Amino acid sequence: MPPVDSGLPTPPGAANVAKPSGAAGGFKVIDWAGFSGAVTYTFDDVNSSQIQNYETLKGLGVPFTFYVWTGRAEANDPVWQRALDDGHELANHTMSHMSGDSGSDTDAATRWLREKFDLTPWTMAAPNGASVYTGIARTRFMINRGVSNNLISPNDSTDPFTLPTFIPPTGASTAVMDEQVTSARTAKKWRTFCIHGFTGGSDSAYQPIPLQAFVDHVKHVKDFGDVWIGTMENVGAYWRGQKAVTSGTTMMSGGETTYNWQLPDHFPPGKYVRVTVTGGTLKQNGVPLPWNPRGYYEVALDPKSVTLSP
Numbered sequence: 001m002p003p004v005d006s007g008l009p010t011p012p013g014a015a016n017v018a019k020p021s022g023a024a025g026g027f028k029v030i031d032w033a034g035f036s037g038a039v040t041y042t043f044d045d046v047n048s049s050q051i052q053n054y055e056t057l058k059g060l061g062v063p064f065t066f067y068v069w070t071g072r073a074e075a076n077d078p079v080w081q082r083a084l085d086d087g088h089e090l091a092n093h094t095m096s097h098m099s100g101d102s103g104s105d106t107d108a109a110t111r112w113l114r115e116k117f118d119l120t121p122w123t124m125a126a127p128n129g130a131s132v133y134t135g136i137a138r139t140r141f142m143i144n145r146g147v148s149n150n151l152i153s154p155n156d157s158t159d160p161f162t163l164p165t166f167i168p169p170t171g172a173s174t175a176v177m178d179e180q181v182t183s184a185r186t187a188k189k190w191r192t193f194c195i196h197g198f199t200g201g202s203d204s205a206y207q208p209i210p211l212q213a214f215v216d217h218v219k220h221v222k223d224f225g226d227v228w229i230g231t232m233e234n235v236g237a238y239w240r241g242q243k244a245v246t247s248g249t250t251m252m253s254g255g256e257t258t259y260n261w262q263l264p265d266h267f268p269p270g271k272y273v274r275v276t277v278t279g280g281t282l283k284q285n286g287v288p289l290p291w292n293p294r295g296y297y298e299v300a301l302d303p304k305s306v307t308l309s310p
Contacts, residue, residue, distance in 0.1 A: 006300075007234070008234075009230065024257070026277050028276050030275060030296055032154070032190070034294065036224075037187070037189055041218070043065070047205040051074060053211050063089065063234070064089070069097050070094070071095040089123070089232060093124065097127040103139075138161050145192060145232065148165075152189055166193050167193075168195060169207060172209045173213055174220065240264055240267065244263055244264065245259065258306070259306050263302075271300075275296060280309055280310055
């Protein structure tokens with residue numbers, strides 16, 4: 001049986017790992033889908049320098065998350081449809097970018113994104129990092145990105161509704177950004193970035209950085225070959241999905257072990273995690289899962305259970 005199309009990126013390493021042949025057991029979710037760490041680059045406010053430099057960003061060949069301030073005229077630029085078509089994430093940054101909201105402004109932005117792009121935003125970024133959005137996001141999204149900086153570990157207690165991020169200082173060099181990812185890679189953790197724009201834009205983006213410095217940085221991270229560069233939706237779904245599976249329940253019957261879990265509210269469909277076992281046969285809905293010779297099984301999260309048989 002061929003590997004499933006999970007949508008997850010191909011991890012480093014040779015595709016010659018033998019299927020485990022020991023006793024059934026050892027069920028474990030692999031951190032970061034088999035990569036050493038992860039990084040997500042988010043862009044806020046649909047600023048002019050993002051629009052002007054989109055083709056350069058696209059040329060880097062990695063997915064980004066663009067948090068759309070839907071009430072700005074720039075949100076109507078055709079570049080955002082191209083970005084969506086190119087595989088980037090468009091998500092909620094509210095309609096009016098206020099530090100206070102009852103939820104109505106956030107909901108207005110979601111409606112705009114649905115009507116404009118026929119998409120459901122699964123993540124948001126709090127304008128100015130305002131704490132009011134922590135509560136708003138809990139009832140609407142999988143993740144809300146904040147503004148304080150920290151690393152995120154597998155199965156840790158980081159609040160997904162005030163997710164930390166690194167905001168590069170004005171004029172940040174490649175080396176400054178490289179250090180942030182190097183530290184995440186060394187610690188085997190996830191780092192997110194919040195970037196507002198690039199030097200030379202016409203709308204005074206907050207703490208703009210040189211475009212070339214960012215380009216060189218992303219190329220450097222790609223050269224590592226073992227860092228997952230993914231959108232907030234995709235890396236975030238893996239992070240939250242792993243925690244859901246790991247903290248789930250186990251039921252044994254007739255020599256089989258079934259692992260059950262509950263997904264968080266407002267969780268995107270069609271997501272997977274990668275797992276290892278010491279042996280046995282993994283099944284979902286009664287169908288054996290194919291072994292991927294890169295060293296894992298891919299388990300769909302939507303069924304909310306998987307069974308390991310001898």
